[in-house]
Amino acid sequence: MSFIQLENITKLFTGGDKAAVDALQLNIQKGEIITLLGPSGCGKTTTLRMIAGFENPTKGTIHIDGKEVFSENHSLPPEKRGIGMVFQDYALFPHMSILKNVMFGLNKWGAREKKLRAKEVLELVGLEDYAKRYPTQLSGGQQQRVALARALAPRPHVVLMDEPFSNLDAGLREKMRYDVTNILRKANTTAIMVTHDQKDAFAVSDRVVVMKDGLIQQIAAPKEMYRCPKNCFVAQFVGKTNLLTGTMDTDLQNIHTHIGKVSLPTQWQERLDTVKLSIRPEGCRLSEQGAYCGQVERVTYSGEYQELHVRLHNEPELSEEPMLIYAPVEQDVELGTIVSFDIKPELVALVE
Numbered sequence: 001m002s003f004i005q006l007e008n009i010t011k012l013f014t015g016g017d018k019a020a021v022d023a024l025q026l027n028i029q030k031g032e033i034i035t036l037l038g039p040s041g042c043g044k045t046t047t048l049r050m051i052a053g054f055e056n057p058t059k060g061t062i063h064i065d066g067k068e069v070f071s072e073n074h075s076l077p078p079e080k081r082g083i084g085m086v087f088q089d090y091a092l093f094p095h096m097s098i099l100k101n102v103m104f105g106l107n108k109w110g111a112r113e114k115k116l117r118a119k120e121v122l123e124l125v126g127l128e129d130y131a132k133r134y135p136t137q138l139s140g141g142q143q144q145r146v147a148l149a150r151a152l153a154p155r156p157h158v159v160l161m162d163e164p165f166s167n168l169d170a171g172l173r174e175k176m177r178y179d180v181t182n183i184l185r186k187a188n189t190t191a192i193m194v195t196h197d198q199k200d201a202f203a204v205s206d207r208v209v210v211m212k213d214g215l216i217q218q219i220a221a222p223k224e225m226y227r228c229p230k231n232c233f234v235a236q237f238v239g240k241t242n243l244l245t246g247t248m249d250t251d252l253q254n255i256h257t258h259i260g261k262v263s264l265p266t267q268w269q270e271r272l273d274t275v276k277l278s279i280r281p282e283g284c285r286l287s288e289q290g291a292y293c294g295q296v297e298r299v300t301y302s303g304e305y306q307e308l309h310v311r312l313h314n315e316p317e318l319s320e321e322p323m324l325i326y327a328p329v330e331q332d333v334e335l336g337t338i339v340s341f342d343i344k345p346e347l348v349a350l351v352e
């Protein structure tokens with residue numbers, strides 16, 4: 001049995017015309033960091049709330065550390081599930097010192113143990129010198145770490161984090177992704193995070209669960225998900241991509257599309273007629289003698305690369321989207337010029 005098991009979890013809200021979460025199936029291993037990723041309204045917060053016990057599923061069962069915490073005729077209250085929560089706004093008590101905030105979750109512990117444990121977790125998050133301060137005297141990133149320390153203090157089975165980085169500015173957000181992952185790894189804690197931000201999800205997770213309309217679209221490690229998205233939705237949600245339709249060659253590896261022949265990284269298992277391809281923009285490399293060529297319709301400079309829109313010459317009609325290509329910043333690319341490029345098969349995926 002996995003450490004956390006969600007079986008057939010369905011949630012129908014009264015008044016809702018379809019399930020907010022639909023027959024969700026998810027197994028999580030001990031020590032894993034998992035992220036539920038998806039657009040607004042896809043059901044990720046509802047899933048997290050059902051694991052926490054703030055919301056009861058309409059159907060299904062939930063096990064945490066081998067113990068049934070929810071089934072048709074049984075629901076363990078949140079405080080008995082061994083869960084630590086980190087909320088989006090941190091929910092620290094402003095009138096309590098940092099130490100007291102962290103000790104708050106340990107109310108059943110003896111006074112001495114409480115203090116020792118609170119100091120231990122403050123050290124873990126690197127805030128041992130801030131114990132006497134109050135939340136308003138800390139930066140956003142420090143408050144975030146206090147919230148994590150408070151969640152970790154009672155040694156929960158699992159830490160649940162709801163959009164933990166959304167209140168932080170871009171620079172701090174990047175640092176906190178790194179810090180939070182490190183702290184969770186050091187504490188060897190199982191964690192489930194909810195976010196709509198692909199970068200948050202990829203930076204901290206062992207596996208990402210992409211959801212849409214209450215349904216799981218794909219569960220995979222970040223790299224695998226980026227390289228082999230299962231369907232068009234996942235391909236577009238976890239980064240920019242070119243989606244093309246084509247027909248499969250008899251060799252099961254080459255696809256004939258409106259831009260020409262595109263190769264898959266490996267031979268496909270079975271012959272399919274019409275197929276869809278996802279080609280990542282960084283998989284398209286400008287080169288003098290490239291197999292494809294077209295006119296540059298748009299150049300957007302991002303600092304790290306240049307985003308080009310290239311209209312292929314052999315496009316039958318202008319209704320096809322131009323190809324999105326990333327070019328290195330040191331390369332001079334003028335609007336309206338003709339460029340040629342190659343496509344790296346490793347960044348081509350067949351999608352549903």
Ligand code: ATP
Pocket residue numbers: 013014016020038039040041042043044045046047196
């Ligand atoms: P967000 O990123 O905006 O928080 P989400 O992916 O977390 O979105 P949920 O909050 O889980 O989505 O909502 C999933 C669906 O369930 C939505 O259609 C939402 O309107 C609906 N829903 C959520 N809570 C309730 C509720 N208490 N009563 C009725 N419908 C609800």
